[in-house]
Amino acid sequence: MRQAEQVTFGGSGLDRAAHLRDDPAALAALWEGGNCRILLIWRGKPLCALPSEVAVASDSAIVPEALAWIRPDHPMVTGAAAGAVFLGICTAGRARFSVDISDWQPDNLDDTALLGFVDSSEQRHPDLPQGTGFVELRRIMAQLSREDAELAATARAVFGWHHSHGYCACCGAKSDMAQAGWQRVCPSCDAAHFPRTDPVVIMLITHGDAVLVGRSPGWPEGMYSLLAGFVEPGETLEAAVRRETAEETGVEVGAVSYLSSQPWPFPMSLMFGCAGEALGREITIDPKEIEDAIWVSRQDMMTVFEGEHPDIRQPRKGAIAHFLLQNWLADTLD
CATH class of the missing domain: 3.90.79.10 (Nucleoside Triphosphate Pyrophosphohydrolase)
Known part of the structure; x- marks a missing residue:
């Protein structure tokens, strides 16, 4: 099919740099380097740059068109490197990581909105930049750039796997994240588990x-x-x-x-x-x-x-x- 890789979430040219996943020193250097950017995920929803209040007021159908990235020196990700997923190197040469903050409980959270067929709710964290919020990926996927869409899809899927596969399938012991988020290892029986598709x-x-x-x-x-x-x-x-x-x-x-x-x-x-x-x-x-x-x-x-x-x-x-x-x-x- 001539248009095959133009489908959403595919074909952005992202370099996943899998050879770095088991190199802690290289990952630490990337995290601490000036070209590192981090995507926060909350309950599967990526942090996005929200349209201005003026734009929203003039067009209720407007949706975010870009992910919002933070730097590794932001207080929200202090000490979070060990639990981060390494997404790869983007086309601009910047290292991309993702950190899950699903333990955060927003004030006045409407859980029913999260379960709807279309989740139009947005969660804004008080410690994150103004004009950003967590948005359901299905709602924005067609508006994101090909690279942003692939990065968000990857982060959502990998963290989803971690949340549902936290215990060893061989012996039942709690497993540990390894290889920059791309593996779980059982400390009890040494079994290795990899993201499921x-x-x-x-x-x-x-x-x-x-x-x-x-x-x-x-x-x-x-x-x-x-x-x-x-x-x-x-x-x-x-x-x-x-x-x-x-x-x-x-x-x-x-x-x-x-x-x-x-x-x-x-x-x-x-x-x-x-x-x-x-x-x-x-x-x-x-x-x-x-x-x-x-x-x-x-x-x-x-x-x-x-x-x-x-x-x-x-x-x-x-x-x-x-x-x-x-x-x-x-x-x-x-």
Whole structure:
């Protein structure tokens, strides 16, 4: 696919400099150097530069367009180097680290907002620069630069893994962070554990000039997206596409081809975008899997993307589903 690496969260050119992860002296020199910048993460939300109050007042839909980075001499990260994740070296030559401050409890925190399908809340720490706040990554992902998006996705996914894998899977003892955040080591049995990425197929299933889309319970009214599902052990991507499509909609799929991939740090997946040719259009919904599935013609999908369809909303911008459908409409999948 010609546009494959233009998907959100991918292809920024970040140098992850993995050879430095087990070099404490080199990491310390980077941390203390003048070119180091640190991204704070709170409950998976990166620190961002917020729009001015004037801009927000004039346009309620405006969202942040850049991450907010702090220097290693900021009081918020004093003594935090040992628990920081080394993200790599950005294209400007600056070392990038991330520090998780999820233990901070904001005043008057509305936990219900954090659990919503769209978390529009912003948390502002009193000790951080004015005009910065923690913002849900899904809300801003399409506005960030390619490098900022990849850095934020990496930090969110790695810290998410640390939060859910704090104990050794071999003996149950509490494990310790190692290799600048890219490993956990068990002090009891010496087992080493590495960040997990769950493979997921997301399918552009077509039949003639129509595409198959579905919706899950709890989604906003009118929102449809491409079908998707986890790849099972011992299964190829192609087999997963056919199995998931059949399980969810009863539609049989013939030829399958790979299109593009997207890191999806919600919490830590890798989406494999695939194209599949349906052998028919008869749909039989499995209500345990999805709420609804429909065929949408190319013309109707163009109307959806123009925001003029009366019943269907387009997938979230920045998600690979939106990316694949957009390229399907533009005939740029090859």
